[in-house]
Amino acid sequence: MKKTLLLLGALMLTAVAGYAQESRQDVSISATGAFAPDVYGNAVKKSTTTTIGLLASYRYMLTPRSALELNYGYAQNTQKYTVFGKAQGGIHTLQSEYSAAYVYSRNYGNFFPFAEIGVGAMVYHPLKDSGTYQVDAKQNMNIGGLFGAGVAYEISPSFDIRVEYRGFVAKTPDFGLPGDIFKTNRYQVVSSPALGIAYHF
DSSP: OHHHHHHHHHHHHHHHHHHHHSOOEEEEEEEEEEBOOOEEETTEEEEEOOEEEEEEEEEEESSSSEEEEEEEEEEEEEEEEEETTEEEEEEEEEEEEEEEEEEEEOOBTTEEEEEEEEEEEEEEEEOOSTTOOOTTOOOEEEEEEEEEEEEEEESSSSEEEEEEEEEEEEEOOOTTOGGGTTOOOOEEEEEOOEEEEEEEO
């Protein structure tokens, strides 16, 4: 009986030690695309140039299938406006995403499909350069929702490659111009397909 208890105790300690040694955190860096649709409202048409950006993420595993994730996304594009059919020029913009999400994942061999949902802010900072025709444009911060799905492929115990589609839903920016001339009062989905690499620790 004593030997059995000792054996069970040793097995439990081994299991706990093994769980403690599992990677529960990871950081990732990804290249992203940034695509936004044309939006119409209040006699205003807003269009956005397509561009490439970067996404940095930190993920903490709560359980083998559930995690919390923090994200920072970066891209530069030009927001173009037409009011009552008259082009108003563009606003060269630094577009930043700050978000937090819940991530649910599964495991099939080396493949780890996942889905995520969360909240965050999309910040549009007008750059005062030759690409901006509205010198009075002000920074916009729009609160919205994040959703996405993708798959990670484990190439080693420490690294995986990730492919993902991400969408961010928020109001279109208006840059606080006098008379709200760029306000559409409409929502848009900024689509950001991503390809990157993650390090587990």
